[in-house]
Amino acid sequence: MSDAEGSGGGRAPHGLRGTGRTSLLLSVSDSRRIVILGKTGVGKSSLANTIFGEKRFTIGDTINSETARCRAETKTVCGRSITLIDSPGFFDTDRSEGELKAEVLRCVTEYAPGPHAFLIVLKVERFTEQEQAVITKMDSYFSEEFFKFATVLFTHGDQLPPGKNIQQFISNNRLVDSLVAKCGGRCHVIDNKYWNGPGPEDPYRSNAMQVRGLLLTIDRVIQANGGRCYTNEVLQAVERKIQQQIEALKREQRNISDAEARKQSKDRVFVGLCVGLAAVATGVLLVAVFSVTGPSGVVVAAAVLA
Known part of the structure; x- marks a missing residue:
């Protein structure tokens, strides 16, 4: 889908048309606001850098003043103006709600008037009790409307068993498979470290291919939602x-x-x-x-x- 498709015509002042929930439409000059969600350590900041093809977001191994803050960056990728919003670990099971409050409020100002897509980030790994708890926590917050705008994105693709794609990998995990199903079956996989080459032997294990596929998926999400953003x-x-x-x-x-x-x-x-x-x-x-x-x-x- 081109940038013009699903734009809903001309642009009103400040990018808003009307006051209803379904009237916040994507115009040609708008940037697609894409929110990245997931627990700390799954590779959200690295994912954002991989999508942009350059280092825009700070990467850290532990929770600190840089990696725990909500941050937004904008760049044109594959002909699309994209704003990636790197959210802190809202769904960490080992952090107090008090720690997160300021960043939740910071993210709300970045999200407004609403994102065009959400990326729920998980690792390709054996899902322990803690990982299962994160998915359960997500389910308790996310509405049916939210899932219309969401795609599941897996990092650490090098951990995929040889010859398997991501759909085959998740098919044996009921909770993860259910989460992907709620997102309309939308899921992709990248590897921020090992899949940066051309991948001639296995094009599937190529970040360039996966990012192109992800952006096409987001185009389809925007089109399916009539060009509007998620809002409330x-x-x-x-x-x-x-x-x-x-x-x-x-x-x-x-x-x-x-x-x-x-x-x-x-x-x-x-x-x-x-x-x-x-x-x-x-x-x-x-x-x-x-x-x-x-x-x-x-x-x-x-x-x-x-």
Whole structure:
């Protein structure tokens, strides 16, 4: 699918058309916002660098001030403008919710008005009790609507048994197979370390081929969803706050660029969210972000707009 397909026509100010959930459409000039989700250590930052074909994201072996922060970078890949949002390990089973709260709020400002696709990142490995717990935790947060925008992406492809593809590998794990099924059967595999060559003997084990396939899958996801992004009351409320700040900044600084105005506005909104949502538990925030409707979303959206 070309960048123009599924764009839904002209672009309204600030990239928004109307106020309904289904009216946030992808325009030719928009960047596809792709959120990368998964527990710490599965290779999310390395995956982002592999998709971009260069090092844009810091890679770390442990949780630290760099790798535990939400970060977004934009680049044109295969003719598409792509914004990759590297999220911290929301689904780590060994981290307190308190540690994650600030980064959840930071991610909300990056996600707004909503992502066009989610990548759920898992390793090619033997799924221990801990890995199974991560998948169960994901299931408890993600809504049916979320899965319409999601693809499962496996890293450490060199661990695939010889002659097996990723679909064959996951077929013996009920939880993983079920997760992929909820994502419409969409899954891909890469290896951030060993599959960077041309792979003449086995084209399947080539990052270049897998990334091309992944981007085509995301094109199909966007097309199937009518060009709209995933959004809900919370993300739309945050976007309204960002637009209000942009308008205020442009009154204060007439020569400020659109990109800089949005960057500064997101920072201002983030500070406000930290204060306004101080009493809201991290788990409630996650449910509100990854569910389309429900009491959590209504409560959080009201607090955002207060």
